[in-house]
Amino acid sequence: MTADSVGGVWTYALDLARELAAQGTRVTLAVFGPSPHPDQAAAAAAVGGLELIDTGLPLDWTAADEATVRRTAVALGDLAARLGPDVVHLNSPALAADAGFEMPVVGVCHSCMASWWAAVRGGEMPEDFRWRTDLLRRGYEACDLLVAPSAAFAAATAAIYGVAPPVVVRNGRSMGRPAVRRPATGRERFVFTAGRLWDGGKNVALLDEAALLIDAPVYAAGPLESPTGHRVGLRHAKALGRLDGASVAGWMQRAPVFASLPLYEPFGLTVLEAAQAGCALVLSDIASFRELWDGVAVFADPADARELAAVLRRLLDDPAEARRRAAAARRRAARYGMDRLTAGMLDAYRSVTADRPAYPVRSEVIA
Known part of the structure; x- marks a missing residue:
């Protein structure tokens, strides 16, 4: 299984690997991009x-050019050939295009440029996005099966890339993980958000603007600088920087309201975490978000800071x-547990490995 340490894919991959391992499946997690933070590495070591x-190879969406992604894909293909897994689970399906996998491949469509x-932007994509999109299309076509975390994103993927709609296996988190417990004291008066704050798709600028219009603090956890050096600033919300999972859970246990106003979000794991922790959404x-949370969340226009501020004030008051x-x-969060995610992915793996012989492990691995 591939992963990166930058965002929600790490949480998704590690949680799924933990559940698979508990059911007797051996998992190799190949990490691309920046090395895992110490807390991430410790969490992985505990599984x-x-x-x-830690491959040290670049992420496909931060690589400088297509040749770099191809070299990464070839290296991943060589790694898979040495390990001889029953199935390859790609959380970066673009790598399937040039890896030359001989074993079945499941590609999970978490997002795309x-x-x-x-x-987020609209109009014609720049060249840097076009070649990545073409590469991802080839990667999708090279996978034996595609999976998406929501029906909305499955439909968008099929429409953009001309592939069959991916199978929908919704993301999950465990309701019983120790970090999520009811607070011993009442909720405080503030709004909390978390995520990759540097990502324009997360639209944190709207929440920052709304923070000026309410009489309670807005706290934002997450990195302000991207792996490529792009940086954003907050003027009114209070930036907490990158926090480990336990610290994020602690803030969620204290917050009465969790706000997430992205322009683009195929699923939103932090929203699920906030719901499990007892925050109003x-x-x-x-x-x-309508697909996943309709009937329980309060929805706001992601382009209207005044409307957002009014909604936040209403819940705080x-x-x-x-x-x-x-x-x-x-x-509602009980629908999105790790049991359903794990069962769905095991079904996906079985569907591509049925009637296929096991891939032979190269002798140098055994030696």
């Missing part, structure tokens, strides 16, 4: 049956409504 390989551009009115919303979100 029995998991081998972590073409759909990001359409939602204020979300942007986009297709994926009415703790009873916030509690009702939080309870509804927590009940």
